[in-house]
Amino acid sequence: MQTSHFARSYFYICSNTIFSRILEPFVVSARKYRPQTFKDVVGQESITNTLLNAIENNHLAQALLFCGPRGVGKTTCARILAKKINQDGTEREDEDFAFNIFELDAASNNSVDDIRSLIDQVRIPPQVGKYKVYIIDEVHMLSQSAFNAFLKTLEEPPKHAIFILATTEKHKIIPTILSRCQIFDFKRITVKDAADYLKYIAEQQGVEAEESALHIIAQKADGAMRDALSIFDRVVSFSGKQLTRKAVTDNLNVLDYDTYFTATDLILENKIPELLVLFNKTLSLGFDGHHFITGLASHFRDLMVCQHPDTIPLLEVGEDVQKHYQEQAKKTSKEFLLKAIDMANDCDLQYKTSKNQRLLVELTLMKLASITFDGDLPAGGQEKKNASFIIPASHFTSSPPKNGTVAPKTNGTASKQLEENKKEEVAEPQEAVVQEPKENYQPAKKIQIKTPEKRVSGLSLSSIKAKKAHEQTKAPDVPHEELPSAPFTEADMQQHWDDFVHILENKGRKILASNLQTDVPKLKNENTIWIELPNSTMKKEVEREQSLMLDYLKQKLNNYSITLHITVNEEVAKKFAFTPQEKYEKLKEKNPAIDLLRKEFDLDF
Numbered sequence: 098m099q100t101s102h103f104a105r106s107y108f109y110i111c112s113n114t115i116f117s118r119i120l121e122p123f124v125v126s127a128r129k130y131r132p133q134t135f136k137d138v139v140g141q142e143s144i145t146n147t148l149l150n151a152i153e154n155n156h157l158a159q160a161l162l163f164c165g166p167r168g169v170g171k172t173t174c175a176r177i178l179a180k181k182i183n184q185d186g187t188e189r190e191d192e193d194f195a196f197n198i199f200e201l202d203a204a205s206n207n208s209v210d211d212i213r214s215l216i217d218q219v220r221i222p223p224q225v226g227k228y229k230v231y232i233i234d235e236v237h238m239l240s241q242s243a244f245n246a247f248l249k250t251l252e253e254p255p256k257h258a259i260f261i262l263a264t265t266e267k268h269k270i271i272p273t274i275l276s277r278c279q280i281f282d283f284k285r286i287t288v289k290d291a292a293d294y295l296k297y298i299a300e301q302q303g304v305e306a307e308e309s310a311l312h313i314i315a316q317k318a319d320g321a322m323r324d325a326l327s328i329f330d331r332v333v334s335f336s337g338k339q340l341t342r343k344a345v346t347d348n349l350n351v352l353d354y355d356t357y358f359t360a361t362d363l364i365l366e367n368k369i370p371e372l373l374v375l376f377n378k379t380l381s382l383g384f385d386g387h388h389f390i391t392g393l394a395s396h397f398r399d400l401m402v403c404q405h406p407d408t409i410p411l412l413e414v415g416e417d418v419q420k421h422y423q424e425q426a427k428k429t430s431k432e433f434l435l436k437a438i439d440m441a442n443d444c445d446l447q448y449k450t451s452k453n454q455r456l457l458v459e460l461t462l463m464k465l466a467s468i469t470f471d472g473d474l475p476a477g478g479q480e481k482k483n484a485s486f487i488i489p490a491s492h493f494t495s496s497p498p499k500n501g502t503v504a505p506k507t508n509g510t511a512s513k514q515l516e517e518n519k520k521e522e523v524a525e526p527q528e529a530v531v532q533e534p535k536e537n538y539q540p541a542k543k544i545q546i547k548t549p550e551k552r553v554s555g556l557s558l559s560s561i562k563a564k565k566a567h568e569q570t571k572a573p574d575v576p577h578e579e580l581p582s583a584p585f586t587e588a589d590m591q592q593h594w595d596d597f598v599h600i601l602e603n604k605g606r607k608i609l610a611s612n613l614q615t616d617v618p619k620l621k622n623e624n625t626i627w628i629e630l631p632n633s634t635m636k637k638e639v640e641r642e643q644s645l646m647l648d649y650l651k652q653k654l655n656n657y658s659i660t661l662h663i664t665v666n667e668e669v670a671k672k673f674a675f676t677p678q679e680k681y682e683k684l685k686e687k688n689p690a691i692d693l694l695r696k697e698f699d700l701d702f
Contacts (some may be wrong), residue, residue, distance in 0.1 A: 126326040130298055134280025135177055139169050139322055140286035147281070148178055157182065158279040160260045162236075164267040168321030174283075175232045175261040182259070183226035197226045204235045216250050219258045225454045229258050236262040237269035244271050252277045285320030288312060294322065295329055299340065304333055306340035308415035309354075313345045316413065317615040332530050352384060354418055357396035358425060364462070365428055366438070367470045372462050385450045388456040394441035400426045401434045436468050580657035588618045593653045594618050597646055612639050613646070624658045626650075629666045636663050638640045 132138045135145035143368065151157040161178075163171040179198045201215060223229045239247070251260060251274065262278060264270060292308070292315040299306040308395065318325035328349065336344035346353045356379060363372040379389050401409045403426035412419055444461040452459045593615070601610040612635045613628075621627035630636050643661050651657045684691050694700070 126298055126302075126330050127323045130301070130326070131398045132170070132173055132177065135181075137598040138174060138288040139538065141170055141174065141283055144174065144281050145282060148181075149175070150180075152181055154637045157259070159254050159258065160278045161262065162267070162270075162275065162280045163261065163263045163283060164280065165265070166285050166320055167265055168318075168323030168325075169286055170322065171263040172232065172234060175230075175263060175670055178261065179228075179232065179259075181229035181230050182230070183193045185227070194226055197223050197228065198230050198232065200232045200234065202235065202409075204238045207239045207241070207243055209242045209246050212239070212246045216246075219250060221257060222255070222257050227257065230261060231258065232261045232263065234263045235265070237264045237584070241271070244274055248273055248277070259284065261536055286318075286322050286325075287320075291315035291318060291320075291322060298326070298329065301335070304338050304340055307342050309418050310340050310345040312413065312418070313349070313351065315348070317349055317351065349663045350383065352392050353618075354414075354421070357393055358421060360393060360462075361396065361400070361425060361429075362624050365433075365469060369463050369466045371461055372466055376459065376462060380455070387445070389443055390444045390458050390461065394438055394445060397434050397438045397441060397471050400429055401431070401438065404431055406435070417476045423588035433468055437465055440464055454665065461533075490540065499651045528542055581655050582624070582658045583655040584623070585656055587655040587658060589654060590620065590626060590650065591618060595649055596653075597649050600649075600683050607637060621662055624656065625662050627661050627662045627664070629664050631666060633665055636665055 135149055138145050161175075163175060165171060176198065180194050183194045183197055199215075199218070201211070219229070219231070221229075228590075254260060262270075262274075267280075267282075283505045292311045295311045295314060296306065296308075299311070306457075310326075310332075314328050315325055317328055332340060332345050333346050335348045342353065345351075356375070360372060360375055362374065375388065376386075380386065399412055399414070399422055402411045403422050409419070412422060414422065414499075440461055444457060448454055448455060598610045598613050600606075601613070612630065615631060615635065616629045618626050628639075630639065640663060643663075647659060647661060651659050681695075682689075
């Protein structure tokens with residue numbers, strides 16, 4: 098009987114011990130490790146130092162406003178400040194001055210009656226300590242009338258009262274409240290500071306955590322320490338005492354760095370099939386295409402950051418991952434990364450409006466893999482690629498070669514220059530020197546290359562680029578004395594003038610062609626062409642384009658001394674109707690019945 102009684106007692110004691118452990122409440126890290134002093138606050142050194150100096154120098158304002166993002170320590174700093182100003186050295190170590198600190202949630206107590214009740218309490222002095230501290234959280238939720246009822250007390254509170262207002266949306270607080278408070282702007286906590294604090298928490302809890310895993314948690318928290326601690330608790334519950342990067346990425350449903358490193362390698366190696374298979378595998382894991390492409394754009398940005406030693410600190414990852422980034426950055430060029438970021442960003446912008454989103458991402462990936470693709474080289478490899486080629490006859494304005502001579506050849510560099518010249522947005526003809534290969538060397542020949550004409554706005558970026566490119570590529574100026582100045586007749590001039598007008602009409606430039614046909618050009622003297630126009634508007638239009646016409650006439654007439662003199666004939670200008678009244682008078686002269694029609698229907702101009 099004694100043995101049985103002893104066994105039952107032992108079983109009872111063990112059961113109570115086990116159940117007490119099981120039923121012990123779990124305290125989340127955000128509460129368990131809430132800072133108790135200003136030194137423990139993470140990432141807000143400037144604010145905590147200011148508050149400490151204000152307390153030591155007895156320079157603390159009676160109304161403070163703490164504003165900033167959620168989870169960065171506003172309420173925590175308010176509680177620490179409330180305890181700090183009541184400490185005189187005689188209190189217990191665990192004294193929290195609960196009777197001196199009053200917290201009000203303005204989100205649920207936002208009426209005038211709530212504020213009036215608060216004002217009544219403010220008048221009563223503290224029983225213990227020196228100050229009564231009123232912490233009003235989410236103060237922007239107070240109604241307009243509640244704000245107005247609070248103004249007088251906030252401006253002139255009793256000597257024993259200090260108000261600390263906390264908010265995440267400072268712009269919603271009325272200016273009269275802001276002007277009565279000393280404002281402290283809390284900043285977002287950096288990834289490095291958050292990761293360092295998470296490392297400290299992991300050591301306190303006996304958790305072995307990889308540095309890259311803590312960085313992923315810090316990045317996911319997006320500057321909020323409370324969110325970082327909540328994510329940390331969740332991941333530790335999932336993985337136990339071993340916190341790895343893979344466990345974090347699996348639990349938080351984020352793509353691992355390795356996915357983007359692999360994708361970038363496949364893009365640089367132009368392996369489109371493997372790249373599409375990788376994207377399909379990512380989709381099968383539950384990620385959408387938008388998540389993948391935005392992450393890839395951020396990965397390209399991080400590689401760009403690694404291109405220069407001064408910008409490497411902008412890379413918010415662990416040291417092991419940072420080394421991997423630096424290794425891959427050596428394989429990529431700045432030009433590739435700029436194009437890749439631009440393509441990925443375009444895909445990001447178009448994703449939500451696309452009807453076939455998967456195809457959009459796949460097409461972007463194929464374009465990315467084609468940036469460094471040189472195409473299929475013929476037999477002979479790179480030498481064949483740079484082989485010289487014959488310039489098409491359409492590139493030249495001079496007469497075709499005689500006696501069956503072969504057109505001059507160019508090397509790869511000259512061909513690229515010709516292609517660039519074709520794209521120039523300049524209408525003037527220019528000369529370029531093209532040389533033959535060394536084995537068939539001949540003296541350089543001057544040939545004329547006509548560039549396609551394209552009008553651009555004088556204020557557009559394309560026109561500025563075209564002008565700069567033209568200044569760099571145009572042939573050197575020839576002295577005026579060396580240019581031909583052959584005599585010509587008025588009939589020849591008028592014939593080429595008409596030809597030029599006909600060319601303009603074929604190109605669709607009807608307005609300029611019509612302006613040039615308004616009057617018959619005449620020779621004012623040996624080299625000056627004179628034309629009369631009916632108004633100054635036509636004159637300005639012709640003057641703006643006269644260089645194009647003069648170049649044409651100089652070449653056709655073989656005279657580079659030709660100038661154009663434009664005048665306005667006021668008598669002719671008066672014949673043209675511009676205003677509604679003038680147009681009406683012209684029509685009335687042709688048909689007097691129009692005036693009867695206007696009066697009948699009471700029409701206006």
